[in-house]
Amino acid sequence: DGDRAELTDCVLNGLANVDADNPDEVTADATDWRQPVQATLVRGDGWRVTRVEVPLTDGSGPVPAPPGEAPLLRGPARAEAPPSCVLADAGETAVDAYLAFHDAYNTALGIGSNGPADPDTAALRATAVEPQLSAAREYLSTLASKRQAVRGEPDARDPWPVAMLDFDDTVFVYDCVTLGDNAVIEVSSGDVIATNDVGILRLDAAEMRRDSDGWKAVSVSVIEEGLEECTSPE
Numbered sequence: 558d559g560d561r562a563e564l565t566d567c568v569l570n571g572l573a574n575v576d577a578d579n580p581d582e583v584t585a586d587a588t589d590w591r592q593p594v595q596a597t598l599v600r601g602d603g604w605r606v607t608r609v610e611v612p613l614t615d616g617s618g619p620v621p622a623p624p625g626e627a628p629l630l631r632g633p634a635r636a637e638a639p640p641s642c643v644l645a646d647a648g649e650t651a652v653d654a655y656l657a658f659h660d661a662y663n664t665a666l667g668i669g670s671n672g673p674a675d676p677d678t679a680a681l682r683a684t685a686v687e688p689q690l691s692a693a694r695e696y697l698s699t700l701a702s703k704r705q706a707v708r709g710e711p712d713a714r715d716p717w718p719v720a721m722l723d724f725d726d727t728v729f730v731y732d733c734v735t736l737g738d739n740a741v742i743e744v745s746s747g748d749v750i751a752t753n754d755v756g757i758l759r760l761d762a763a764e765m766r767r768d769s770d771g772w773k774a775v776s777v778s779v780i781e782e783g784l785e786e787c788t789s790p791e
Contacts, residue, residue: 559600560599560600560601561597561598561599561600562597562598562599562600562604563595563596563597564595564596564598565593565594565595565596565642566593566594566595566596567591567592567593567594567642567643567644567721568591568592568593568594569589569590569591569724569725570587570588570589570590570591570592571587571589571724572587573585573586573587588722589722589723589724590720590721590722590723591642591643591644591720591721591722591725592642593642594609594610594611595609595610596608596609596610642720642721643718643719643720643721643728644721644725647718647721647725647728647767648717648718648721648728649718650771650772651718651728651730651765651767651772652716652717652718652730653772654684654765654771654772654773654774655716655730655732655763655765655772655774655777656714656716657680657683657684658681658684658685658689658763658773658774658777659711659714660680660684661678661680661681661683661684661685662681662693663707663711664678664680665678665680665681665693665697666697666700666706666707667700667706667707667708667744668706668707668708668709668710668711668739670706671744672706672744673700673701673704673705673706673744674697674698674700674701674705674706674707675697675701676693676694676695676697676698676701677694678697681693681694683770684773684774685773685774685775686766686768686773686774686775687775688775688776689774689775689776689777692776700741703743704743704744704745705741705742705743705744705750706741706742706744707739707740707741707742708739708740708742709737709738709739709740710737710738710739711737711739712734712735712736712737712739712753713734713735713737714732714733714734714735715732715733715734715735715787716730716731716732716733716761716763717730717731717732718730719731719762723766725767726766726767727764727765727766727767727775728764728765728767728772729762729763729764729765730762730763730764730765731760731761731762731780732760732761732762732763733758733759733760733787734758734759734760734761734787735756735757735758735759736753736754736755736756736757736758736759737753737755738753738755739752739753740752740753754783757782757783757784758783758784758785758786758787759779759781759782759783759784759787760779760780760781760782760784760787761777761778761779761780762777762778762780763775763776763777763778764776
């Protein structure tokens with residue numbers, strides 16, 4: 558309103574608490590992940606902080622305590638959700654890398670081509686690391702051994718970053734997936750082996766990790782299927 562400001566700060570908790578009389582005794586470990594700290598400021602003779610709400614691990618603070626194991630990945634929200642607390646540039650780059658993995662995976666599945674699935678698609682190694690790389694190749698190898706592939710339109714994706722940890726080298730992503738009009742087919746005969754429930758919503762989660770070559774998919778998994786709505790984490 559001009560004289561009052563509310564802000565959320567994504568604070569990297571990289572400091573442990575120690576006993577004042579015995580600094581070698583750690584009383585609370587650093588979590589090494591970013592958590593939202595909310596504050597209120599008012600303007601008079603300059604801006605002054607009037608309120609800071611820090612998540613306390615024992616739950617006694619004015620805002621929800623951070624999870625014991627960060628991040629706490631939750632199901633799709635049916636109401637307003639708290640901040641994801643991911644640095645904007647890193648979150649955007651991690652999401653772009655997540656989508657690049659799916660582009661590579663769709664190519665490997667055979668979408669847009671005439672042949673069977675190809676577990677040796679070069680783009681997979683550029684966008685995924687273990688264990689996701691092996692998991693993707695295992696399924697692709699199963700399809701390839703049966704001369705099968707996926708044909709049709711790829712699933713539609715709407716991902717967003719949820720949490721950040723490991724000193725900003727890991728971003729967790731949620732993805733609201735709308736199943737596309739595609740099917741697993743036998744390449745030679747064109748026989749349909751399995752089809753999607755087209756238009757059904759699904760919630761996926763992914764762990765993206767940064768290395769010297771950029772962000773890569775570490776794991777991608779399905780959280781919930783058959784959803785009526787899919788927006789943001791609770």
